[in-house]
Amino acid sequence: MTTAADPTATQGAEQSQPPFAPAVVEEVLRQFAKTVRTHQLYLPNNPVYQRAIETLRAAFEEVWKQTEELALDITDSEFRWVGVTVMRDPSRSESLPWLFFKDGIRELRFLRGVEAAELILLLDILRRVKNASPEEDDLLTMLWEQDFQAFRYRFVDIALTELPPLEGAEPPAERPAPQPVREEVEAEPDRPNNIVRMEDFDPTVHFLDDHELAYLRKEIQEEYAADLPRNVIAMLLDVFEVETSERVREEISEILEGFVLHLLAGGQYGVVAYLLREARAAAERAADALPQHRERLARLPERLSQPAVLPKLLQALDEAESIPPREDLDALFEQLGPATLGTVFGWMSRAQNAQLKATLETVATRLASAHVGELIKLIASSEDVVALEAMRRAGALKTAAAVNQLGTVLGTAPPELRQGAARALMEIGSPGAMRVLESAVDDSDREVRLIAVRALSAAGHRGVIEKLAQVVEGKAMRDCDLTEKMVLFEAYGALAGDDGVERLDKLLNIKGFFSRRPDAETRACAAMALGKIGSARALDALRRAANEKDVLVRNAINKAMRGGKE
Numbered sequence: 001m002t003t004a005a006d007p008t009a010t011q012g013a014e015q016s017q018p019p020f021a022p023a024v025v026e027e028v029l030r031q032f033a034k035t036v037r038t039h040q041l042y043l044p045n046n047p048v049y050q051r052a053i054e055t056l057r058a059a060f061e062e063v064w065k066q067t068e069e070l071a072l073d074i075t076d077s078e079f080r081w082v083g084v085t086v087m088r089d090p091s092r093s094e095s096l097p098w099l100f101f102k103d104g105i106r107e108l109r110f111l112r113g114v115e116a117a118e119l120i121l122l123l124d125i126l127r128r129v130k131n132a133s134p135e136e137d138d139l140l141t142m143l144w145e146q147d148f149q150a151f152r153y154r155f156v157d158i159a160l161t162e163l164p165p166l167e168g169a170e171p172p173a174e175r176p177a178p179q180p181v182r183e184e185v186e187a188e189p190d191r192p193n194n195i196v197r198m199e200d201f202d203p204t205v206h207f208l209d210d211h212e213l214a215y216l217r218k219e220i221q222e223e224y225a226a227d228l229p230r231n232v233i234a235m236l237l238d239v240f241e242v243e244t245s246e247r248v249r250e251e252i253s254e255i256l257e258g259f260v261l262h263l264l265a266g267g268q269y270g271v272v273a274y275l276l277r278e279a280r281a282a283a284e285r286a287a288d289a290l291p292q293h294r295e296r297l298a299r300l301p302e303r304l305s306q307p308a309v310l311p312k313l314l315q316a317l318d319e320a321e322s323i324p325p326r327e328d329l330d331a332l333f334e335q336l337g338p339a340t341l342g343t344v345f346g347w348m349s350r351a352q353n354a355q356l357k358a359t360l361e362t363v364a365t366r367l368a369s370a371h372v373g374e375l376i377k378l379i380a381s382s383e384d385v386v387a388l389e390a391m392r393r394a395g396a397l398k399t400a401a402a403v404n405q406l407g408t409v410l411g412t413a414p415p416e417l418r419q420g421a422a423r424a425l426m427e428i429g430s431p432g433a434m435r436v437l438e439s440a441v442d443d444s445d446r447e448v449r450l451i452a453v454r455a456l457s458a459a460g461h462r463g464v465i466e467k468l469a470q471v472v473e474g475k476a477m478r479d480c481d482l483t484e485k486m487v488l489f490e491a492y493g494a495l496a497g498d499d500g501v502e503r504l505d506k507l508l509n510i511k512g513f514f515s516r517r518p519d520a521e522t523r524a525c526a527a528m529a530l531g532k533i534g535s536a537r538a539l540d541a542l543r544r545a546a547n548e549k550d551v552l553v554r555n556a557i558n559k560a561m562r563g564g565k566e
Helices: 006-014 022-041 047-064 098-099 116-130 139-146 208-224 228-242 247-264 269-285 291-298 299-306 311-319 326-331 337-350 356-368 373-376 384-396 401-413 417-427 432-437 448-460 462-475 473-481 483-511 522-531 536-544 551-561
Strands: 069-074 078-081 084-088 105-111 151-155
Touching: 006 448, 022 047, 022 069, 022 078, 022 084, 022 098, 022 116, 047 116, 047 247, 047 299, 069 098, 069 373, 078 098, 084 098, 098 105, 098 116, 105 139, 105 373, 116 139, 151 551, 228 269, 247 269, 247 291, 247 299, 269 299, 269 326, 299 311, 311 337, 311 356, 326 356, 337 356, 337 384, 356 373, 356 384, 373 384, 373 401, 373 483, 384 401, 384 417, 401 417, 401 432, 417 432, 432 448, 432 462, 448 483, 462 483, 483 536, 522 536, 522 551, 536 551
Parallel strands: none
Antiparallel strands: 069 078, 069 105, 078 084, 105 151
C-alpha cells in the first residue's frame, strides 16, 4: 500500500507518473458529485439515498486499496490529482470544484476512514452551502466549525490575495486625480437644444400601462397555478423515451422511484396516480428500452402496494382532518395490485372516515372482481376480519370457484367464520354450494344450522330431505328452540311435499300407551309444516287433530288450515 504525497510534493507530481490509475479517483469523484445531489433531494431513510451512500463508501474503499490519503488540487472548474485532471465541470451553477474554489479552498485531503462518519457531515455542509442565504456563514466557516479529523483542506484569503499580472501585459497607466466638483451657485447658463439631461425626464410617464400590468399579473398567476410536479414527471418520462443511454434511463428510474414516496409523504395523491399511469405508458412506448428499464417503470405501482407503505398511507388518510378529492383517491387506488386486497379488506372495518370507506369499498369490489384467485386465497386468511370480508365478497360476486375453500372453512373454522362461509354459500346458490351446505344442517352452531336450512329450502335442494327427516324425528330436536324447530319443519315440508305427510301426521297425531308423544312445540311445528304442504292428505291430517286440547298446538293447526294467514 502506498502513501499519499506530502503537500510540498503535490505540485511537483505533474512531472511524474501517477502512483496508480486515475480512473479510481475519477470514479470516487463522480460518485461523490452524484451523492451530493442525492443528499439534497432525498431524506436519509430513502432507499435511493442509502444506496448512493453505500456506493460512495465502496468507491472510497477502492481508493484505500491504493493509498492512505487522497489529495486534490482545486481550480475554478477542475479537481486535479498529482497533476492529472480527474474532474472537470465548467458550469458554475452546479460545479463541485467551483463550490470549494469560490470560498478560497484550493486543496482537499481525504484520509482513510473519512467515509465512516465524517462523510455524512461533509455532505450536510455542502447542502447547507448550496441553499444558504447571503447572511449565513460561508463554506470555510462551516468546515472550520466542524473540526474534521479525516478530512482536511487548504485555503487562501481571497481578500488579501493579489492576482499576478498577465504575461506580456503593460502596466496600467496612472489615472489622474479626480478634480473636485464645483458647486454652481450662480444661475445656470442657457443650454443648446441638442443637449439631453436626466432632469428633463418624468419617471412616472414611462411606468407600465394598465394592460401591461394586467398581462404581468395574468402570467404570474398562470405560473403559480401550473402543476409543477406533473410537468417535471412529464419531462423526465419524455427524456426516458427519447434518450437511449442506459445510464440516463437508469438514473431517471431511480428518481421516479424516490419521487413516488416523496409525493405520497406530501399528500399529492393525484400526482402519484398520474406518475404511475404515465410511467407504465412510457415503458410500453419506449420500444428500444432494455427489458430491465421497462420493467422497472412498469413495477412502480408496486411501491405503493408494499406492506410498509399502504397501511401507513391509509392510516394518514383516516386520521387527516380533510382528505383529497374522491377522484384523486380513486385514481391513486386504481394502481393497487392484487396483493393489496387483504390490506384493503382489513382497513374497511377500521376506517372512521366516511369518504375513505366509500373509496375502499370501490377498490375492494374492483380488485375482488379482477383477481378471483387472490380473493379465494384470502378466505383462509389468519385475520378473521379479512377472511370474513373475503367470504362476503365471494358471496356477493357469486364466485362459484370459492365453494371448495368455503367448504373447508365450514368444516374446521370457529363459529363466526363458519357463519360467514354458510352465508357466502347461500348467496352463491349453485348446486355445488348447496351440496356443501348439506353438512351444515346438523352443525354444532345454531346460527350456522339456520342459515343452511333456510338456504337449502329456498333453493329447493331435495337432496337434503332425508337428513332433515332424521333431524325432525331425532333427539336433537328437543334441544332446539321454537324458532329453529319452525325453520326445520317448514323446510322439510317445503322440500318433501306430499311424501312427507305421513311422517308429519305421525308426529302430530301420535297416540298410544307405548309411544312417547312429542312435546307441544314439536307438534305445533309439524302442523305448520303440513299447512306448508297444503295437499289433501296434509289437510286431512290437520282435521284429525282439530280437537287438540293444547292451546299452542290448536292455534298452529288452525293457522295451518287457513293457509298460514291470520
